Amino acid sequence: MRSLDRAARQKLDALAARSLRRELVPTRRLPHGFVERSGRRLLDFCSNDLLSLSHDPAVLDAAVQATRRWGTGAGASRLVTGNHPLLGELECALAAHHHTEDAVVFGSGYLMNTGVVPSLVGPGDLVLVDELAHACLYAGAQLSRGRLIRTPHNDVAAVRDILVRHRADHGRCMVLTDTVFSMDGDRAPLQALQALCVEHDAWLMTDDAHGLGVLEVDNPAPLKGGTLSKALAAYGGYVCGSRAVMDLLRTRARTLIYSTGLPPGVVATALAALGRIGSDPAWCARPRQLARRFAAGMALPEPAAGIVPWIVGSPERALALSGALEERGFLVTAIRPPTVPPGTARLRLTFQAAHTEDQVDALVHAVRELACASS
C-alpha cells in the first residue's frame, strides 16, 4: 500500500473504533418534509429546509425560469463576468430585510465567514468566538491570523473579562457568534454583546443561519451574516452592513474574488424565498411552533427557534437511537464529535413548516418509547 493510502486507512480505522467515522448516505428529498433512503420514504426531522420552500411551486418556478433564461453556471467570479443583475437585486432585498445600507452575497455561508473576517482583522488583532459557534466562524478567525480566543457559551461576563484584560493589547477586535446556535437551538444575548462591543470598540458579527425566516430577532450588530441555504432553500451566503464595509468586502474578500458567482437559478430561488418570508408570517411561525410542541411532549426546555437537541451522551447511543427511529420511519441523524463537544452526542431535531402536528406527535411517541427502552 502506498503511504498516502496507508495514512488515510489508519485515520479511518481509528475513527471507526470510536464510532466517529462518517458516511454519505444517498438521500432524495421529497415534497412535504419527506425523504427517500434505500427505497424507503422517511419523515425528515433533520434538514434545514425550515420553511419547506425547496419544493414550493412559486420558488421552483423562479428557479426554473431563471435557469432557462440565463443558463446554469455563472461562468466566472463576480468581479469578472459572474455578477448577474439578479445578485444586485438579491443584495438589495437582503439589506432591506435586515435594515442595513447594503449587503454582499457569497458562494456559501462558509465562504462568507471565511471571507469577511480576514478582510476586517489580521495579525495583531483580537477575535473572540463563542465556543459553540459554527465551525466556519472559527475557520474565518483562524484565516485572519489574529489572536483567537474561544469564549464560554453565551457568557457575557466572561466576554467582558476578556475584553477588559486583552482588548488594549490589540489593534482591532471582532466578536463572532451565531444568533441561533446550530446544534443547541438557543439564542445569543445580542443586545448585551453589542453593548460590550460598543464600550470596548469591538465589532460584533452575527451568523443568523438558523434564525432567518423562523425568528425575526432585533439584531444590533453592525455585521449580520447568514446563509441562503437553509430557510431560503437555495445555496449561498450573505452579510449585511454599511455601504463602506460592503464595498471593502467586494474589493478584498478573497472568497468572493477568487470563487465563481452563484448560478442565476440559485439567486432567483433565494429572491423568491425571501419574498415569501416577507409576506407569510403564519408559515414562518410554524417551525418554532412545532419545535415547541415536540419539546413540550418530551419535557425538554422550550426551544428558541426550530431546533431541539436531545443530548444522549455517547456516539454509540446516538447512532443506535437514530437507527431505531429510522426503522420507525423517521430520519433523525446522530450528531457526534467533533461537530459537538465530547460526551454530548445527540439527536438534533429540526422542524419544518410543512410538518403536521400529527407527525410531530407521532415522533414524540416514538422517541419516548425509545428513550424509556434504552435508559
Ligand SMILES: *Cc1c(COP(=O)(O)O)cnc(C)c1O
Ligand atoms: C449551516 C451554517 C453555516 C453554513 O452555511 P452554508 O451556506 O451551508 O455554507 C454557517 N453558519 C452557521 C451558523 C450555520 O448553521
